[in-house]
Amino acid sequence: MSPTPARIIAVDTHDIRFPTSRELDGSDAMNPDPDYSAAYVVLRTDAADGHEGHGFAFTIGRGNEVQVAAIDALRGHLLGRDLDGLCADPATLNRDLIGDSQLRWLGPEKGVMHMAIGAVVNAVWDLAAKRAGLPLWRLLAEAEPEWLVGQIDFRYLTDALTPEEALALLRRGREGAGERTARLLERGYPAYTTSPGWLGYDDDKLSRLAARAVADGFTQIKLKVGADLDDDIRRCRVARSVIGPHVRMAVDANQRWDVGEAIRWTKALAAFDPYWIEEPTSPDDILGHAAIRRAVAPVKVATGEHVHNRVVFKQLLQAGALDVVQIDAARVGGVPENLAILLLAAKFGVPVCPHAGGVGLCELVQHLSMFDYVAVTGTTEDRVIEYVDHLHDHFLDPVVIRQGHYTAPTAPGFSAALRPETLARYTYPGGAFWAADLDATKKGHPA
Amino acid sequence: MSPTPARIIAVDTHDIRFPTSRELDGSDAMNPDPDYSAAYVVLRTDAADGHEGHGFAFTIGRGNEVQVAAIDALRGHLLGRDLDGLCADPATLNRDLIGDSQLRWLGPEKGVMHMAIGAVVNAVWDLAAKRAGLPLWRLLAEAEPEWLVGQIDFRYLTDALTPEEALALLRRGREGAGERTARLLERGYPAYTTSPGWLGYDDDKLSRLAARAVADGFTQIKLKVGADLDDDIRRCRVARSVIGPHVRMAVDANQRWDVGEAIRWTKALAAFDPYWIEEPTSPDDILGHAAIRRAVAPVKVATGEHVHNRVVFKQLLQAGALDVVQIDAARVGGVPENLAILLLAAKFGVPVCPHAGGVGLCELVQHLSMFDYVAVTGTTEDRVIEYVDHLHDHFLDPVVIRQGHYTAPTAPGFSAALRPETLARYTYPGGAFWAADLDATKKGHPA
Known part of the structure; x- marks a missing residue:
């Protein structure tokens, strides 16, 4: 039986x-x-x-x-x-x-x-x-190309990428994969850090964290911009003076601008040699990104954390709207849709530099970039994964950063599990933290 | 006091x-x-x-x-x-x-x-x-143009439509508005009907309902297509033979196809003179719609019921991807976002033929098209509101169709209210209908 x-x-x-x-x-x-x-x-x-x-x-x-x-x-x-x-x-x-x-x-x-x-x-x-x-990165990198292609939904993609083309990319990606796996396990995958650049931080904190980022081995940092131009000019000046001319400094407007405004504002920051302008306008505005990219070169244009599916990424690539594809592990329909996006980017020759931070986005997306390196594009040149040093302690298998690189995970799985004590404490509104917080709020503001 | x-x-x-x-x-x-x-x-x-x-x-x-x-x-x-x-x-x-x-x-x-x-x-x-x-249509049509412009969120639109341009369109739209209001109250606004064309109906039902649509005064019908090409060819032939050469016949694929497939399939139906192909592919695929439109002309391309906001409509117009803008009253952010879309369409000279049907979409969207006629474009030429004869009885102020035209509502408001007895009966899962239905299901399929 x-x-x-x-x-x-x-x-x-x-x-x-x-x-x-x-x-x-x-x-x-x-x-x-x-x-x-x-x-x-x-x-x-x-x-x-x-x-x-x-x-x-x-x-x-x-x-x-x-x-x-x-x-x-x-x-x-x-x-x-x-x-x-x-x-x-x-x-x-x-x-x-x-x-x-x-x-x-x-x-x-x-x-x-x-x-x-x-x-x-x-x-x-x-x-x-x-x-x-x-x-997960290893499961993907060692999977048969035919099987991986079978995992991808090509609906709405075939005018830009067919299953046959995807298969050819994956077969070519397998050449030398063993050596790259060894190199990845030894050196890790390059990261950049957004930790210095949050808009709510004052110049001292920005300066201190930017210096620490360089000391920690990061070769790229990122600053949030877009609320006030004078502030942005001052903060870019502060950051650039701390990190020197050779560390890359990306700026991120988080969709704040219309197309014309994005062009003017980015040009006003050009003196500080920003590496890319991220989310200059609506994530839905494919043609707008293309217009901005034409106007602000050589500053690169990056977007993706709010791009909602492969169909929009396809068009951003078709329209020549992007220099950098920023996949997000938890915005689109999971691993298979991100496989499609990695393959689209590979076909169009545009590097992928994932969005991360938040809760566990670093933990997830490292697997996708490592797969991309080992078994799709075969390179980390001009490729970096975002790193933000928040909330990792809550994960059972947190990311490990060494000398500005993500260390390749070795534990089985997708590094997605939160600690049981985190669930108990931060469940909303009944977990220990929120229950106490709501109780204190009540006592502090008696009706 | x-x-x-x-x-x-x-x-x-x-x-x-x-x-x-x-x-x-x-x-x-x-x-x-x-x-x-x-x-x-x-x-x-x-x-x-x-x-x-x-x-x-x-x-x-x-x-x-x-x-x-x-x-x-x-x-x-x-x-x-x-x-x-x-x-x-x-x-x-x-x-x-x-x-x-x-x-x-x-x-x-x-x-x-x-x-x-x-x-x-x-x-x-x-x-x-x-x-x-x-x-509502009258509140909009009689509002001061300055006030209406102040209701619209122009964020992400200004590369295609500025507040100043919108104001000029609305001021010009006011000329002759009084006469058009009178004409609207007398004649109503033209409709087309989708009632004959649902994919689940057999040829007899299609034929009977198509004949009735023509007898009822409709000058356009619509057929659902996209599941099986041979079936579509047969159904288009049946419908065209019933309605004759002068009644317009739109076809609607509900996003079924990739770009290449959309082009091939639409061309295969061209012998039956379809007026427009609706939703040939993903509603997110602006460039795909543009490619399809270039390939299938003179068949027109229509989309919009799943277009999620004004930024995507803006690009569909900028890219020359559409012949017909199909606004939906309940998909985007309500009246003000639809005002923006009507004004974008007016600026680009593309007619608006709203999506309707469903629950109450006819009741709502008629107000927007009537405003468009009275106070924006001033015309109903090549403009029709979709009509489907389902579920109107559940509304307190249901649409009234006469001779293929929507009668202009006169009751105050947006015609959105459901009858109290409908709420009592169709609330899920506790309303009378569903409670009885779930109970019968339980009895019919004992565990």
Whole structure:
């Protein structure tokens, strides 16, 4: 008698919020007071190995409960799924989630519902990697190219990238992959840091953190800009004087400007040699980014953390609107959609420098860049992963930065699991921190 | 002593679902079995006039609870608002909703959160129109151009449309508005009907309903296509043979195709003289629509019901990707964003033919097209509002169609209110219909 096949038996969701707004960590021109949050999902199974799949959507506070509700809406697609089949071919789940004809109306493939799909799909890949005993980057890098291509949804992409072209890219990417894996394990993957540049920090703090970044081995930092031009000029001057001429300094406007304003403002900062201008305008404005890029060269144009799916990335590349593709591990529909975006970028020859920070975005996205290096583009030239030194302690397998590089993870999975004590403390509103905080607020402001 | 100013005192939300999937009403190539639904919001006030503001997001079933949760997340921005101030300048609320820096992360300006903003903003305009004693189209058409321009968020638009250009369009639109109002009240606004063309209907039903549409005075019908080319060819032949050569026949693929496929499929149907191909591919694919339009002319290209905001409409127009702009009253951020889109379309000289159907979309969008006719473009040439004969009985002020035309509403407000008995019957899952249905399901399938 064969044993009953193992199945997904529970989809647990958690509303996790950190009170980051109180330190102005993460403050920028559009997001003055974020409370970094995660709509967190845990897939539990009845397999004897005890592995769970962990995933999350990152949000910045209010509305995290809507994001949790969106993940809850997907539960019916997960419960009872056969684990062996799911991990052997996660694309079957993808098709069901993206293709749910009623849920599709709420996007399609954008916003809260699409981020929910991303959280769940990433949790499945976490589980698959744990069951394979491999860190996700390695599972991807060692997978058969044919299988990887089968994981990707090419709908709406074939005018720019066909499955055949993707397969050719992946086959070529396998050449020399073993050597690159060894090099990656030895040296890590280059990072840049945004920690000095939050808009809420004063010049002293900016100066001190910029100097520390250089001392720590980072070769690129990033400054938030876009609220006030005089302030930006002063802060760019301060940062450049601290880091010297050879360290790259990116600037990030977080979608603050219209097209004309973006061009004028970026040119006004050009004297400080910004490496790229990030999110100069609406993430939906493909043609606007193309116009800005034409006008501000040689300053590069970067965007992606709010680009909601592969169709928009496709067009940004088709329109010549970008110098840098900034994938985000938790905005689009999870690992397979990011595979599509990495392959699009490779085809168009545009480097990928992921967005990270937030809650666990560094932990996730490092796997995608490492896969890109080992098994797609084969290079880290002009490629850096964003690094922000917040909230890593809450993860069971946090990123490790050495000399400005991400160390390659070796633990099986996608590095997505939060510590149990974090769940207990930062669940909103019932966790220990928030319960005490809401209680204190009540006492401090008697009705 | 002056009286206490009236305020918003409650934001009631309702999850309303109709079991439309059982008749295959609304079936198309991407949405085979929709249960037309509304995340419905009622703003209650303590004003003596007793007026309420009604609004909703339309969905097609599963996930309507997520849409309700998103509206709930906006409640804090509404409760306690001074009514006189809000109705005199609704833009103050818009800025707070769109600009909520934490909620913004969940879009920005797309998907579930943006539709929630649209529902709430539309409810405010419904309330404002009721307090003014005017149907919304008339409130808009008689408003001062300066005030209307002040209601529009021009962020990300100024490279295509400036406030000054918008003002000039609205001032020019006022010339002759009185005569057009009289003509509108007399003749109504032209409609086309999708009722014959649902994909789930057999050829007999298609044929019978197409003949009835012509007899009812419609000069355009629409057929759903995209699931099977041989079926589409047969159905187009049937429809064309019934309606003759002079009635326009649009076809609608509901995003089914990639770019190349859209071109091939549309050309294969060209023998039946389709007037437009609607949603040939992803609503996010601006460059794809432009490529399709270049290839399939003289068949026109139409899209918009899933275009998530003004920034995407701007680019569709800039790229020459569209012959027909299909606004939707409940997808974008409500009345003010649709004003921006109407003005963009007017500037680019592209006619607006709204998407409607669903739950109450006809009721809402007629006001926007009538405003466009009276006070923006001054014409109904090549302009038709979609009409689908479903679910109107559930509204207190349903659309009235005469001889293929929408009759201009005269009751104050935005025609958005559902009947109280509908709320009682179709609230999910506790309303009378669903409670009985779930009970019968349980009894029919004992565990």
